[in-house]
Amino acid sequence: MPSFTEARGLILDRVAPLGIERVGILEAAGRILAENLEAPWEMPLCDNSAMDGFAVRAADCTTIPVSLKVAGYIPAGGEVSGPVEPGCAIRIMTGAPIPPGCDAVVPVEETEGDGDAVRIVAPVKERQHIRFKGEDVAAGETVIPAGTLIHPPEISMLASFGKALVPVFRRARVAILSTGDELIELGSPPVPGKIINSNTLSLAAAVRQCGAEPIILGIARDDRESHREKLAEGLRADALITSAGVSAGDRDLVRDVLAELGVEQLFWKVDMKPGGPTAFGMYGEKPVFSLPGNPVSTMVTFEIFARPALLRMMGHRNVVRPFVKATLREDAKKKAGKVNFLRVQVTQRNGRLEASTAGDQHTGILRTMVRSNGLVLLPLEASVVPAGTEVDLMILRDDATMLEN
């Protein structure tokens, strides 16, 4: 039986980025750039002022104070007129081009009005307060390499170079199927023995949260016909995720029917809890995740196995949430011989991360998952991990470490 890292390795070895598409620049945020951005021109395009003030010739300002004739005005977006004569200054706004002849800008705060002239009252150094042509980016330079996750700074750079359409890796279309005769859809009244199909929705939300597109297939009933029809439909997407029907129950049909449909199984069962009865296979280039049905196990196995694979398919390079060190606040008990993921509440105290159990750790307890914002890895052989131990923590929520308790 593979460890969770081996199982994840088997998956990541088999999935690769999907194709490339061009999207409107705002749609590119959160996506992965698929081609290098090479600067089509230099930035800035011309020497320009970094301050509101006066463009001067530094050689005119060797003795301070000095009065210079104000010979013109260039607003931002304005145009440069002829060269500036010695003894003259040009009123200039931030971003406006430096007129020829000038080699420094004096901020307005370092000047005084003097009729038609301006009096410069602070020392002036050649080149001060000028943003020089090409100092930010040279023409032809690779400014953003392919494979970069696009954040607002990349949007700014892409926009600055006129890229209204941006080449990004395609989003994965992910089919989601729940299985089981006990399931009813959201909206039906509660009935003992029946379960509202929450896995489809938590999976769809998780798929969406990682930037992929969920395709909800509904529920496959516990017969081969229903499984065959729904699973075949799911295999048309870029990836298929099913929940339930993979343990040892006599009606756990998922793996059987997937095999009939031509899915090559790479593993079934992983050495971890929750999530032991997870299966994974490939249908050609498409990954097929058969996740266990307990809602907690479904979500944990999505995090550990499906999310990294979907991210890789969408071109991401950093696909695995890293483990960071945290201090365990209470003793944690488990059965020796299996890796456990403990659902925890992460807090930050004096800049250090601490993890407390989020409640009852039975895999049937959904409330504990709702209370948790991280998973602590409890190692294989341990049966008690005492309070105060430094443990490996996987943070699941971006806002988790903002909490100071």
Ligand SMILES: Nc1nc2c(c(=O)[nH]1)N[C@H]1C(S)=C(S)[C@@H](COP(=O)(O)OP(=O)(O)OC[C@H]3O[C@@H](n4cnc5c(N)ncnc54)[C@H](O)[C@@H]3O)O[C@H]1N2
């Ligand atoms: N004899 C064995 N029994 C079980 C084993 C085992 O190894 N041997 N493993 C246990 C573990 S661990 C898990 S996890 C579950 C996984 O079972 P399945 O994936 O086959 O799922 P089901 O048995 O159908 O359902 C489990 C549980 O989850 C609820 N469920 C299922 N689908 C949904 C859904 N779409 N939305 C919300 N809740 C769902 C279902 O009602 C059950 O309560 O097997 C153990 N048994």
Ligand code: MOO
């Ligand atoms: O793995 Mo089951 O996922 O322990 O509840």
